[in-house]
Amino acid sequence: MDAEKEKNEDIIETIDLTKRFGKKNEITAVDSLNLCVKKGEVFGFVGPNGAGKTTTMKMLIGLLEPSGGSGKVAGFDIVREVIKIREATGVLPEPAGFYDNLTARQNLRFYAKLYDIDEKTREKRIVDLLELVGLERAVD
Structure with a gap:
């Protein structure tokens, strides 16, 4: 184009x-x-x-x-x-943030499901992202 x-x-x-x-x-x-x-x-x-x-x-x-x-x-x-x-x-529907009552894994899983990311890809990305930001020990 x-x-x-x-x-x-x-x-x-x-x-x-x-x-x-x-x-x-x-x-x-x-x-x-x-x-x-x-x-x-x-x-x-x-x-x-x-x-x-x-x-x-x-x-x-x-x-x-x-x-x-x-x-x-x-x-x-x-x-x-x-x-x-x-x-x-890249829109992030309200609330633009994280839910305090969910774990890091649960928050990322929630948003990944909004984007219809398949389960296998979703779970790998969650682990990769948490490692990237140094939160792998706080996943759950």
């Missing part, structure tokens, strides 16, 4: 992206959002509390399924290709 084509690539795109809540979908949090952010652009997502910023971001990383419309992040569909979006962006 040449540099000019890559520069014009849509990194985030939504078409009529909508999210409704409630038993009868009576509460609209995001209403037909059309958004296009090109690769390399700096984009600010601002607005008052309740404007739908967090709801939109959660849909973009696959934590919430849209009620309507569609979206892509890094060329991947926000409903069907969530794992690929997480791999491409």
Whole structure:
């Protein structure tokens, strides 16, 4: 891909992206959002509390399924290709940290499962990562 084509690539795109809540979908949090952010652009997502910023971001990383419309992040569909979006962006869903009530192994296992890393690879990476940071003795 040449540099000019890559520069014009849509990194985030939504078409009529909508999210409704409630038993009868009576509460609209995001209403037909059309958004296009090109690769390399700096984009600010601002607005008052309740404007739908967090709801939109959660849909973009696959934590919430849209009620309507569609979206892509890094060329991947926000409903069907969530794992690929997480791999491409390195997104770490909230809470961005570790759970105090879990061991180091359990914390790493939790996040590895979010990225759908197979069990054999996951368990080896956990041991390797803990050795890398000098926590192999504190694994459990």
